[in-house]
Amino acid sequence: MNIIKVNLIIALLAGVLSSCSKSSTAEPFVPVNPTVDSLRVPQYGTPFNKVPDPRDVVIYQVNMRVFSQQGDFAGVVKRLDNIKSLGANTIYLMPIYPVGTEKALNSPYCIKDYTQVNTEFGNLQQLRTLVDEAHNRGLTVILDWVANHTAWDHVWMKQHKDWYLQDNNGNVVSPPGTGWNDVAQLNFGNKNMRLAMISAMRYWVLAANVDGFRCDYTDGPPVDFWQQATDSLRKVNTHTLLLMAEGSRPGNFNAGFQYNFGFGYFGYLKRIFEQKAPVSGIDSVNNAEYAQASDAQRMVRYTTNHDVNGSDGTPEELFGGKRGAMAAFVATAFMKNVPMVYNGQEVATPHRLTFPFTSTKIDWSLNPDVTVEYSNIINKRQSLDAVKRGEIQYYNTADICAYVRTLGTQQVLVLVNMRNTAETFHVPTSLQGTQWTNVFTNDNQVINATVAIAPFEYIVLKRN
Numbered sequence: 001m002n003i004i005k006v007n008l009i010i011a012l013l014a015g016v017l018s019s020c021s022k023s024s025t026a027e028p029f030v031p032v033n034p035t036v037d038s039l040r041v042p043q044y045g046t047p048f049n050k051v052p053d054p055r056d057v058v059i060y061q062v063n064m065r066v067f068s069q070q071g072d073f074a075g076v077v078k079r080l081d082n083i084k085s086l087g088a089n090t091i092y093l094m095p096i097y098p099v100g101t102e103k104a105l106n107s108p109y110c111i112k113d114y115t116q117v118n119t120e121f122g123n124l125q126q127l128r129t130l131v132d133e134a135h136n137r138g139l140t141v142i143l144d145w146v147a148n149h150t151a152w153d154h155v156w157m158k159q160h161k162d163w164y165l166q167d168n169n170g171n172v173v174s175p176p177g178t179g180w181n182d183v184a185q186l187n188f189g190n191k192n193m194r195l196a197m198i199s200a201m202r203y204w205v206l207a208a209n210v211d212g213f214r215c216d217y218t219d220g221p222p223v224d225f226w227q228q229a230t231d232s233l234r235k236v237n238t239h240t241l242l243l244m245a246e247g248s249r250p251g252n253f254n255a256g257f258q259y260n261f262g263f264g265y266f267g268y269l270k271r272i273f274e275q276k277a278p279v280s281g282i283d284s285v286n287n288a289e290y291a292q293a294s295d296a297q298r299m300v301r302y303t304t305n306h307d308v309n310g311s312d313g314t315p316e317e318l319f320g321g322k323r324g325a326m327a328a329f330v331a332t333a334f335m336k337n338v339p340m341v342y343n344g345q346e347v348a349t350p351h352r353l354t355f356p357f358t359s360t361k362i363d364w365s366l367n368p369d370v371t372v373e374y375s376n377i378i379n380k381r382q383s384l385d386a387v388k389r390g391e392i393q394y395y396n397t398a399d400i401c402a403y404v405r406t407l408g409t410q411q412v413l414v415l416v417n418m419r420n421t422a423e424t425f426h427v428p429t430s431l432q433g434t435q436w437t438n439v440f441t442n443d444n445q446v447i448n449a450t451v452a453i454a455p456f457e458y459i460v461l462k463r464n
Contacts, residue, residue, distance in 0.1 A: 043238060044128060045209040048135045051240040052089050054258040054296055056388050057140075058378055059244075059340040060088035063306050064096075064121050065108075065357040067343050073122040073130045079364070080137055086346055086371070087378030090140040090242065092214050094306060094357075096121055100151020105182045106356040108144075109216060110151045114200040127208050135209075142212040142242055143204055147197055147229075148220035149175050149183035156196075157184065163193035175220065188225050198232045205236050215257070218247030223255050230256030244300055250292040262301035262337065264289055266308065269328060272418050273319045279418050280396040286336065302340040303328045309342060310354040320420050322348055323456040326373060330458040331401040331416040333381050336392045346374040380439050384462060386410040399423045400453065404431070412439075413461040417453040425451045436461035 060083050068075025076093075083091060095108040098118045104110050108118075117124050131141045150156060156163050157172070164172040165185040175185045186193060204210050213233075218226065226245070233241055234256070244259040245252035252260050268285050271277035289299050303315045303325065312318060315325035325348070333339040344353060344362040348370045351360060381387050390407030400423055401416040413436060417423050427447055435446050439460045453459065 041203060041207045043206050043209070045132060047209065047238045048140065048211055048240075050135075050138050051140050051211050051242060054242060055298060055338070056382070057090050057242065057298075057338045058088045058382065059090045059092050059300060059338060060086065061092045061094070061305060061340055061342045063094050063343055063353065063357050066353050066361055069361055071120070071358075071361075073126045077130050077133050080133055080139065082364075084137050084139060086341065086375050087382055088341060089138065089382075090142060090211075091134055092142050092244075092340075093144060095144045095146060095216075096127060100153045100182075102152040103182050104151060106358070107182060108357070109146050110182050111146050112151045112153055113155050114150075114197070115203050124208065131209050140211040140242060142214055142244070143208075143210050144216060145201060145213040146216045147186070147225075148217045149180065149185050151182075152184050154184070156193075160193065163187055163190050163196075186221075188221050194225055194228060198229050201229065201233060202236060205233065205239055205241070211239065212242035212244070214244040214246060216246050218245035218252055218257070218261075219249045223249070223251040226252065226255035226257070248289075253292050253294065253297050258297055259300045259338065260289065260293070260297075262289070262299045265299065265301050265332075265337075266303075269303070269332070270312070270318055273324060273328065278398040279401050280398060282396055282401065283394050286392075286394070290336070299337040300340050301332050301335070301337040302342065303332060304342045304345050305340065306342065306353070306357065310352050310357075314349060314352055315345060316348055316350070317352075320456065322367075322370060324420065326370075326377075327416050327418060327456040327458055329374070330377055330460070331414070331418065333377060334387050334405065334412065334414045334460065335403065336405075339378070339381070341374070341378075346371045376440060380460070384410070384412050384439070386412045386462075395428055397425065400425050410464050411462065413447070413459075415451060415453060415459040415461075417455060417457050420455045422455060423453050425453060427451060434463065436463045
């Protein structure tokens with residue numbers, strides 16, 4: 001990038017930010033490498049001081065293209081109170097950046113410029129307004145980040161071809177082995193590309209006051225890049241950041257992410273409902289996914305998201321209708337993880353929100369009873385410290401998901417029938433004769449030798 005263009009970008013950014021009355025005198029951005037970093041911006045607003053402990057997070061995924069009729073930042077702002085009342089405390093925005101047009105499919109994961117806002121959604125100030133309004137409600141905001149690849153017409157392509165992976169003939173290539181021909185693979189052997197990428201991530205922390213990132217396809221870039229990126233991000237010491245790896249590589253935990261993604265769990269959950277796989281198989285999934293996690297690190301788990309909703313089906317399609325979908329969600333939400341809700345899930349949207357996420361909007365008037373049930377489940381989960389931070393003991397059977405969460409004197413017993421037939425749970429001897437309170441009805445009950453559980457019924461009990 002030539003010096004004239006660098007100075008022009010600096011001047012433009014300075015002009016935009018100086019016009020904003022909410023810029024503060026917080027510690028200015030220190031570039032990671034002045035030769036590739038033109039993003040010297042002051043801190044916008046006041047860093048959010050209510051970012052939850054990573055173990056206490058409930059994530060709400062926003063796909064702006066379907067979220068509202070207008071499909072923009074303002075449409076999200078209008079429903080922030082609904083998101084908060086649902087019990088979520090962290091909003092994850094799908095990519096907000098301009099989308100490429102060369103060889104493209106209109107995917108938001110085909111990014112043309114890492115440091116601009118897609119005009120489809122609004123502008124920088126409107127993004128800031130969304131973040132401000134979320135913070136005013138005690139909600140954290142994280143952005144989707146796509147580090148592995150860019151659009152073919154990304155601003156880097158003409159300026160820094162060496163920042164991209166090339167074949168023996170010097171042609172830039174798509175990510176090998178993926179079939180993602182609409183994007184170009186970045187070269188993580190190039191030091192300056194890495195630094196420019198990290199600089200762009202830090203830019204959004206300061207320019208829009210966001211609280212972290214969900215990093216797409218984390219298993220693509222090497223672990224040492226993510227270690228470099230997370231180390232740099234955490235040096236923005238005015239912010240507490242949440243960093244989620246959308247990957248299954250255990251090394252992502254060691255690279256500095258608080259979260260890894262529950263691909264394995266979701267896959268096995270589908271097998272339970274579609275193939276009658278034994279529920280007890282969840283035990284080995286949990287053991288494998290947490291093998292390299294610290295006490296504070298968690299898996300992010302879900303019963304739908306933007307990928308699987310379009311490709312696999314809605315929760316109601318996958319898990320046996322509304323009751324089965326709710327059983328799957330309860331079993332997941334109270335387990336050792338942080339749950340993620342995909343927009344429209346809470347109204348049991350009856351159709352798939354398919355790629356490229358532009359065709360059908362969510363009808364928020366649907367199934368208010370389902371919304372109330374999701375809200376009750378999530379808010380009860382959030383009120384129980386044993387669920388968020390306690391140890392877990394599994395008692396899963398072939399058909400019933402059963403476990404106890406324990407923190408100090410508080411215990412929570414979760415029983416979920418994962419079948420559309422009545423089942424009986426044989427209570428472990430250590431729990432027989434114990435007295436509990438139903439968290440949803442406040443009724444007291446004694447657990448005897450067996451518990452009869454109706455089709456897709458869930459029971460959550462606590463005792464102190």
